[in-house]
Amino acid sequence: xxxxxxxxxxxxxxxxxxxxxxxxxxxxxxxxxxxxxxxxxxxxxxxxxxxxxxxxxxxxxxxxxxxxxxxxxxxxxxxxxxxxxxxxxxxxxxxxxxxxxxxxxxxxxxxxxxxxxxxxxxxxxxxxxxxxxxxxxxxxxxxxxxxxxxxxxxxxxxxxxxxxxxxxxxxxxxxxxxxxxxxxxxxxxxxxxxxxxxxxxxxxxxxxxxxxxxxxxxxxxxxxxxxxxxxxxxxxxxxxxxxxxxxxxxxxxxxxxxxxxxxxxxxxxxxxxxxxxxxxxxxxxxxxxxxxxxxxxxxxxxxxxxxxxxxxxxxxxxxxxxxxxxxxxxxxxxxxxxxxxxxxxxxxxxxxxxxxxxxxxxxxxxxxxxxxxxxxxxxxxxxxxxxxxxxxxxxxxxxxxxxxxxxxxxxxxxxxxxxxxxxxxxxxxxxxxxxxxxxxxxxxxxxxxxxxxxxxxxxxxxxxxxxxxxxxxxxxxxxxxxxxxxxxxxxxxxxxxxxxxxxxxxxxxxxxxxxxxxxxxxxxxxxxxxxxxxxxxxxxxxxxxxxxxxxxxxxxxxxxxxxxxxxxxxxxxxxxxxxxxxxxxxxxxxxxxxxxxxxx
Amino acid sequence: xxxxxxxxxxxxxxxxxxxxxxxxxxxxxxxxxxxxxxxxxxxxxxxxxxxxxxxxxxxxxxxxxxxxxxxxxxxxxxxxxxxxxxxxxxxxxxxxxxxxxxxxxxxxxxxxxxxxxx
Numbered sequence: 128x129x130x131x132x133x134x135x136x137x138x139x140x141x142x143x144x145x146x147x148x149x150x151x152x153x154x155x156x157x158x159x160x161x162x163x164x165x166x167x168x169x170x171x172x173x174x175x176x177x178x179x180x181x182x183x184x185x186x187x188x189x190x191x192x193x194x195x196x197x198x199x200x201x202x203x204x205x206x207x208x209x210x211x212x213x214x215x216x217x218x219x220x221x222x223x224x225x226x227x228x229x230x231x232x233x234x235x236x237x238x239x240x241x242x243x244x245x246x247x248x249x250x251x252x253x254x255x256x257x258x259x260x261x262x263x264x265x266x267x268x269x270x271x272x273x274x275x276x277x278x279x280x281x282x283x284x285x286x287x288x289x290x291x292x293x294x295x296x297x298x299x300x301x302x303x304x305x306x307x308x309x310x311x312x313x314x315x316x317x318x319x320x321x322x323x324x325x326x327x328x329x330x331x332x333x334x335x336x337x338x339x340x341x342x343x344x345x346x347x348x349x350x351x352x353x354x355x356x357x358x359x360x361x362x363x364x365x366x367x368x369x370x371x372x373x374x375x376x377x378x379x380x381x382x383x384x385x386x387x388x389x390x391x392x393x394x395x396x397x398x399x400x401x402x403x404x405x406x407x408x409x410x411x412x413x414x415x416x417x418x419x420x421x422x423x424x425x426x427x428x429x430x431x432x433x434x435x436x437x438x439x440x441x442x443x444x445x446x447x448x449x450x451x452x453x454x455x456x457x458x459x460x461x462x463x464x465x466x467x468x469x470x471x472x473x474x475x476x477x478x479x480x481x482x483x484x485x486x487x488x489x490x491x492x493x494x495x496x497x498x499x500x501x502x503x504x505x506x507x508x509x510x511x512x513x514x515x516x517x518x519x520x521x522x523x524x525x526x527x528x529x530x531x532x533x534x535x536x537x538x539x540x541x542x543x544x545x546x547x548x549x550x551x552x553x554x555x556x557x558x559x560x561x562x563x564x565x566x567x568x569x570x571x572x573x574x575x576x577x578x579x580x581x582x583x584x585x586x587x588x589x590x591x592x593x594x595x596x597x598x599x600x601x602x603x604x605x606x607x608x609x610x611x612x613x614x615x616x617x618x619x620x621x622x623x624x625x626x627x628x629x630x631x632x633x634x635x636x637x638x639x640x641x642x643x644x645x646x647x648x649x650x651x652x653x654x655x656x657x658x659x660x661x662x663x664x665x666x667x668x669x670x671x672x673x674x675x676x677x678x679x680x681x682x683x684x685x686x687x688x689x690x691x692x693x694x695x696x697x698x699x700x701x702x703x704x705x706x707x708x709x710x711x712x713x714x715x716x717x718x719x720x721x722x723x724x725x726x727x
Numbered sequence: 728x729x730x731x732x733x734x735x736x737x738x739x740x741x742x743x744x745x746x747x748x749x750x751x752x753x754x755x756x757x758x759x760x761x762x763x764x765x766x767x768x769x770x771x772x773x774x775x776x777x778x779x780x781x782x783x784x785x786x787x788x789x790x791x792x793x794x795x796x797x798x799x800x801x802x803x804x805x806x807x808x809x810x811x812x813x814x815x816x817x818x819x820x821x822x823x824x825x826x827x828x829x830x831x832x833x834x835x836x837x838x839x840x841x842x843x844x845x
Contacts, residue, residue: 194765197762198755293768293769358770713801
């Protein structure tokens with residue numbers, strides 16, 4: 128009996144000791160920092176996973192709501208490194224290599240990355256990305272293969288969005304492109320509102336510990352003033368004109384002079400935006416021009432300055448008329464030559480045109496007459512007018528990369544420094560400036576300033592953004608007046624004079640049924656050795672209908688080969704553009720418009 | 728009862744995970760679908776389709792203008808994007824779904840003590 132009791136006590140004591148040990152161990156585990164660290168590490172590995180929350184970049188639309196830049200779903204294919212074993216490694220490498228076309232050695236290197244689950248370690252790696260832009264079809268193929276082959280289970284994929292341009296090359300110069308950040312054009316300028324901040328965080332996999340996923344708002348969408356149909360037609364006409372004339376490049380801008388809205392902006396080259404950024408940039412090579420390495424501009428319309436030539440004469444005429452120095456009827460005896468500041472200036476044909484009124488001077492584009500006109504205006508007033516047309520400033524259009532070139536004038540005579548060899552302004556420069564040589568501007572600067580003449584003397588800020596859509600709300604851009612360089616009457620008079628000069632000349636720029644105003648410009652190209660013989664920049668600016676201008680068009684063809692003259696090469700291009708514009712913009716012929724107006 | 732509640736919480740947690748993943752996938756899918764639609768109706772594609780159907784670009788000679796009273800002309804397609812989640816009504820889970828029993832006991836005790844002290 129006693130012995131039995133002893134056994135009972137012994138078992139009882141053993142159980143109590145065992146319980147005490149368990150409790151002791153439990154307390155030790157709970158309080159020992161080493162155990163605490165281990166349990167936290169193991170727990171976190173199992174319950175927390177890193178996750179990137181991708182922001183959806185805003186879309187870009189044309190003025191009618193056609194998508195010009197959006198996002199397409201692509202997949203990243205990779206492997207879960209903790210599931211890679213010696214037995215499945217080769218099979219995975221072979222499968223991914225044959226599916227994606229990637230080099231087998233490259234795939235093997237990615238698959239063999241050592242598994243390191245600790246997020247704070249430098250070589251942290253739980254997942255290895257192998258192929259970035261997989262299609263849905265590829266993902267379906269993996270899924271099907273995994274159904275029959277368990278060795279392929281470590282292959283996984285994540286969906287993500289990739290910037291896509293549905294029209295490929297259309298408006299490439301305007302849109303710019305996106306590669307981590309926006310480059311050039313609208314993508315570059317509006318990068319901060321198109322994109323929102325991406326977030327990366329560790330999310331708990333514990334179902335009891337549900338975290339709210341970070342709320343990442345979508346980027347704002349931008350509606351452009353561009354009309355996709357007009358843009359496409361302008362690009363088509365420009366490409367054909369460059370080919371037919373043998374020009375090295377070209378630019379066409381179509382603007383609404385009343386609001387400053389850019390309806391189309393076509394330039395060459397235009398890259399296919401649906402390719403990697405290196406390939407896009409390769410389409411804009413660095414060329415050696417006059418001994419300098421110059422990268423082909425992404426958008427010549429705003430990024431390349433040039434001497435515009437006679438299209439600039441509209442400013443000289445505007446200054447002379449608005450200041451009262453001349454009237455349209457003022458007569459000038461053209462002798463075909465003038466000396467100014469040590470320079471001898473001739474007309475384009477080296478001819479003397481005799482008595483001409485101011486319309487005749489513009490019609491025949493007489494350099495000698497325009498020099499006289501600027502002199503009549505006086506140097507101070509002439510440059511004040513050029514300044515009020517903002518010739519010496521950027522337009523600040525809402526696109527990335529606008530260029531400008533210092534303008535030599537009495538108020539800025541030494542923009543290149545005081546070096547005696549550096550170009551500087553002197554009195555005689557009023558001569559070449561009066562007919563658009565010795566001054567370097569971008570096409571966007573030219574069209575913006577000349578549009579003031581087509582808009583009752585009011586210069587509007589050029590812009591490409593029509594509206595921004597964010598959080599379901601739309602905010603429209605309000606057109607802004609930048610300056611009023613001339614009086615409305617002067618603007619009407621110039622428009623009428625330029626319309627008459629086109630009609631008298633029976634210009635190739637005319638379009639039947641529509642009264643148009645316009646001016647040609649053939650400019651010599653400067654180099655380090657002086658102006659280059661036999662090469663020109665041919666430009667044309669024109670607007671219409673004259674009584675109520677709805678569009679202004681600026682065209683520039685660089686170094687045309689078929690003829691050096693703008694009147695031969697560019698005037699027919701303007702005519703073709705207007706033929707298309709009046710249809711695309713629903714502008715009836717003048718006669719029908721008048722009839723409609725009187726019947727209302 | 729506690730076990731039942733715990734199981735329901737776990738189930739709801741998993742459900743939330745799945746719904747979050749689905750939402751992300753749907754956002755991508757919506758974006759991709761509108762881009763696919765834009766690809767199909769791109770200027771080049773539309774021009775090619777029009778040519779295939781026998782259409783030719785209109786010239787001025789083909790056009791006859793008519794005066795239609797109150798005609799407002801071509802209107803843009805409405806462009807909308809979804810409101811951000813921050814703007815929408817905030818659907819937060821009740822604490823019971825995220826609290827452990829210990830949290831519940833701890834909080835309950837404090838609430839009770841607070842009430843006693845008042």
